[in-house]
Amino acid sequence: GNSVTQMEGPVTLSEEAFLTINCTYTATGYPSLFWYVQYPGEGLQLLLKATKADDKGSNKGFEATYRKETTSFHLEKGSVQVSDSAVYFCALSKAAGNKLTFGGGTRVLVKP
Amino acid sequence: NAGVTQTPKFQVLKTGQSMTLQCAQDMNHNSMYWYRQDPGMGLRLIYYSASEGTTDKGEVPNGYNVSRLNKREFSLRLESAAPSQTSVYFCASSEALPGFPNEKLFFGSGTQLSVL
Numbered sequence: 001g002n003s004v005t006q007m008e009g010p011v012t013l014s015e016e017a018f019l020t021i022n023c024t025y026t027a028t029g030y031p032s033l034f035w036y037v038q039y040p041g042e043g044l045q046l047l048l049k050a051t052k053a054d055d056k057g058s059n060k061g062f063e064a065t066y067r068k069e070t071t072s073f074h075l076e077k078g079s080v081q082v083s084d085s086a087v088y089f090c091a092l093s094k095a096a097g098n099k100l101t102f103g104g105g106t107r108v109l110v111k112p
Numbered sequence: 113n114a115g116v117t118q119t120p121k122f123q124v125l126k127t128g129q130s131m132t133l134q135c136a137q138d139m140n141h142n143s144m145y146w147y148r149q150d151p152g153m154g155l156r157l158i159y160y161s162a163s164e165g166t167t168d169k170g171e172v173p174n175g176y177n178v179s180r181l182n183k184r185e186f187s188l189r190l191e192s193a194a195p196s197q198t199s200v201y202f203c204a205s206s207e208a209l210p211g212f213p214n215e216k217l218f219f220g221s222g223t224q225l226s227v228l
Binding site for chain 2: 045105
């Protein structure tokens with residue numbers, strides 16, 4: 001079956017530090033890949049997505065590149081802010097299905 | 113801009129009690145979902161409805177039932193609550209049609225349920 005594995009947190013950083021959250025997936029075919037973010041007390045929101053190999057998704061300074069050869073979709077941001085403190089979820093969706101499979105989530109805490 | 117609305121936000125139940133979590137979306141979406149979120153386990157799909165009138169089991173359906181009342185509303189029922197059902201429950205919707213890629217889910221703000 002489909003699965004998503006992401007690094008466990010929490011990840012604690014200082015403001016303006018570089019952030020990387022690793023995500024790898026297992027799926028047949030060519031899934032679409034997503035990063036969702038959950039701010040405290042809220043539901044998840046789509047952060048970025050990529051629908052085919054080598055695509056780069058980007059939003060709010062975050063980037064992730066769909067790497068078919070390594071089945072990965074790592075999330076990066078060059079300079080984090082306190083407001084980026086949240087839980088980040090990697091997810092995939094199969095091309096012919098409409099269910100998303102989520103990873104376990106990575107909590108990020110950015111300190112001033 | 114209501115989006116996806118869930119009620120209640122918090123609920124405490126005793127073992128064996130029943131309750132229904134309500135969810136409504138105002139975006140005319142075809143698909144609706146119920147997830148539970150547990151520490152370290154991410155989100156797990158309980159049930160989903162790909163279109164009005166259809167429902168299907170997800171990863172963890174045991175102990176739950178759902179009703180797709182109409183295109184807007186999708187409720188989740190716990191017939192006899194158990195402590196293992198203590199969790200945060202999220203409803204989500206998507207404009208995805210059956211058989212097509214799911215591009216984006218819209219989530220409600222969640223229901224925190226404790227079963228004692």
